[in-house]
Amino acid sequence: MKFNRLVWIIFVPLFLFFLALFYIEVSVYSLLPLEQGGMSFYTELKNVWYRSVSLYAILVIVSFFFYLLLIRKRR
Numbered sequence: 001m002k003f004n005r006l007v008w009i010i011f012v013p014l015f016l017f018f019l020a021l022f023y024i025e026v027s028v029y030s031l032l033p034l035e036q037g038g039m040s041f042y043t044e045l046k047n048v049w050y051r052s053v054s055l056y057a058i059l060v061i062v063s064f065f066f067y068l069l070l071i072r073k074r075r
Contacts, residue, residue: 004072011065018061021054 026048032038039047049055 007065007068011061015058015061015065018054018057022052022058025052025054
């Protein structure tokens with residue numbers, strides 16, 4: 001029980017933090033609105049996702065979280 005709670009306390013805030021960083025990174029990519037020559041959110045996402053450190057941090061955190069949960073279920 002203690003291990004499971006510790007995992008949730010550590011990984012959920014980390015996941016939310018990096019998710020917020022990724023959203024800010026995509027939103028700031030082009031500050032102009034569409035009417036002034038800016039890009040849509042999905043076009044910005046396409047341009048940012050492959051070089052975003054925060055996205056890869058999210059993937060690592062989620063995969064490690066699932067790894068810990070799977071180890072816990074095997075015991």
